[in-house]
Amino acid sequence: MLKKYKYLDKRIIKTKRLLKNSFIQLLQEEKLEDISITSIVERSGISRVTFYNHYNNKENLLNEIIDDVKMDFVNAFKESYQTYNNFSIKDVKTTSLRVFDHVYHNAAFYKAIVHSDLLTFFSSQxxxxxxxxxxxxxxxxxxxxxxxxxxxxxxxxIPGLIIE
Known part of the structure; x- marks a missing residue:
């Protein structure tokens, strides 16, 4: 999920990963409106000040998570046909669809989204x-x-299949 940050300081990458993973875990347990900044920082072991160094609020964190997953999804989807000059749907084999690997590697996020009130928003995105x-x-x-x-x-x- 953090591939776009490959040039950032490793401490920033680690901090953001901890915050994002903590937020996803909390989203599996609680509704979005019940998740507080305090619960995110306590779960991640990161200070509140550090949280605010990276994000303005939990919605900003959520949007970054969604953008990361969406970008990773698009890259995985594109990978199945990028090598073709003239692409036909007949050329795509199920084994070449990296989308399923993407969903597997982001299973915690998808489970949290599917069981939350964010499903409609994310599905439309x-x-x-x-x-x-x-x-x-x-x-x-x-x-x-x-x-x-x-x-x-x-x-x-595709989103329907992921949700199912």
Missing amino acids: LTLAVKELGETDFRVLDSKVNHDLFTSYIAYA
Whole structure:
């Protein structure tokens, strides 16, 4: 989840990882509105001042977590077709879909989201990201298939499968 931070100080990476993991754990146990900054810092072993050095509030932390997961998801999704010059859906094999590895490695986050009141928000974010990929990264070669409908189908199917 923290690949985009590879040039940051390792202490910052470690601190953010602790805060994010603590927040995800708390989200599995409590509703978002019941999670306090105090409970996040106590769970992570990080001081309150350090929390505020990195985040303005818990919503800012949550948004960064969602952005990280979404970016990782998009990269995993793209990986299955980046090597093709002319991509066709027939070329994709289930074993090449790194999306399933992504979900497995982020299982704690997905479990927390699925069982929280954030599911609708996150699902729409993921759907939008896949739709954008469909518009920019691939085209349906079969002229009988409506590209926009196909993109929408994929965009709604993948989050639905993850939720299930």
